[in-house]
Amino acid sequence: MLYYIIILIVVLDFGWTQYLAYRNRKLMTPIIPEKLKGIYDQEKYNCQQAYQKENSRFGIYTSLLSFIIILVVLSFGLFGWLDNYLRGYIESPMLLTLAFVGVVYVINEIVSLPFEYYSTFVIEEKFGFNKSSLKTFWFDQLKGLLLTIVLGGGILTLILWIFGNLGEYWWLYAWGAITVFSLVMTFLYSDIIVPLFNKQSPLEDGELRKAIEEFAKRADFSLKNIYVMDASKRSTKGNAYFTGFGSKKRIVLFDTLIKDLTTEEIVAVLAHEIGHYKKKHIVKQMIISVFYTGAMLFILSLFLNSQPLAEALGGSYTSFHLGIIAFSILFTPISLVLGLFTNVLSRKNEYEADTFAANFGLSDGLVGGLKKLSVDSLSNLNPDDLYVFFYYSHPTLLQRIKHLGA
The missing domain is CATH 3.30.2010.10 (Metalloproteases ("zincins"), catalytic domain)
Known part of the structure; x- marks a missing residue:
């Protein structure tokens, strides 16, 4: 029964995301919608529609491939097979989980890398966005891999030690460790992580x-x-x-922002960002994230010792890594609902930050800056309302213009 529930969730999730993407595609038209006149000219609009079509088609292929792969893996119990195979060589539960996660991560990177390459050097290149060289691309991949090993592997090792040594309430200690790690990364992100990729x-x-x-x-x-x-x-x-x-x-x-926007528009965009700080949006979102993480860890703790769930994935024994995979799939419907509330709150915060900028007389500058950023990046300014409701963390450009005008 659990196996079929897992399969059903995967199928429904894929069907739902494709339905929303289809609704977005239906709104594409070679004629500029009345509400976009004055934002896009016909030439730029045609380019935007072509860019959207390319990305939409590419999204279908990547989503379909991911869907087929996860169905095959679940249908043939390959997660369980990998777990059983590694158990023949590794006795330590901690090393077993690290090896399992490492193998799955590497396979996922191998599968996704060609698509990332195509997106960067074919689609983005075709529409004049890509400025990355092959050297930069491959070095980014290498640095990303090393960061994942050091930071991701480090925090996972700590959580596994907590799980194996601190008893029934391990999730509380893990919650504390992840919270501290997140706070430290917030303070050090610009000093340590960003310099690895950008000057x-x-x-x-x-x-x-x-x-x-x-x-x-x-x-x-x-x-x-x-x-x-x-x-x-x-x-x-x-x-x-x-x-x-x-x-x-x-x-x-971004140096590209300075190049494309006027001084007034840049100040207006920054006023919006400062508005987030003054309205305490960043602190509120961090608090919500902390409690969200705690709730997820508690629910996860209920999955880790479930023999039926391990068997549903093709495993013979309960394990931390099989519990995480089962949890991540079964949690999908709850995550979708919680994501709705998160996006509603995020859009509310964006309106408040816009209002903060407007209260300093920067409404026109902000509208001008947002228009340029949207047009220059060929953004879809006519998305489907249901798609926006489920997936957009920001209001659409037209919604923000209307709000600022009011």
Whole structure:
């Protein structure tokens, strides 16, 4: 029964995601919708539709392949087979789980790598977005692999030790360890992780830095760390983000953003990011994330010693890794519902951050900046409402323009 429930969840999840994607595709049209006139011209709109079609077609192929692979793995009990095979060579439960996760991770990377390569060097290249060289691409893959081994392997090893040594309430200790790890990474992300992939340089003195500092002063926001990141080495798409707390907080501007937007528009975009901080959205989201993690670990603790679940995956013995896989599949419907609430809250926060910027007279600058960022990245500005409701963490551009206009 559990086996068939797992298969049913996988099938329904695939069917639901494809249905929503189909609804998005139905709205594609060679004629500019009335509500997008003045944002896209006909030439740029045609390019956007072609870009959307390419990505939609590519998404179908990748999703279908993933669906077929997981069905084959579940139907033939390959998770259980791998577990039994590794048990013939490894006795330690901790090493067994690390080896199992390592093998699954490597296989997943081997399968997904050609698709990532195609997306970068065919689709993104075709539409003028890709600036990454082959050397940069392969070094990114290597550095990502090493980070996964060091950070992912490290935290997994710690959780396995807690699971094996701290008894029934291991999940509470694991919850604490993951929370501390997340907080440390939040503080050190820009100092340790980002430099492995991108160069960050302090924003030079000049009109832009002066305008940003003047706004920060008006907004009663202490800001000393303003950096520019060389995002153009990989893509032409622009962005900016805020990270850290206290003396570690910093604003990072993509060099592509500085190139494409005016000073007023950049200040407006940063005002939006500062609005998230002033409205305590970052702290609230971290608190929600902490409790969400705790709830997931508690539910996971109920799965790890289930012999029927291990057998449903083709295993002969209960194990940490088989319990995680069964949990991740069975949790999918709950995750979908919880994701709805998370996205609703996130969209609410985006509106509040927009309002914060607008209250400083930056509404026009923010609208102008958002339009440029959306058009330059060929964003889909006419998505299906149900798709937006389930998957969008941000309101659509038109929704934000309407809100700012009000």
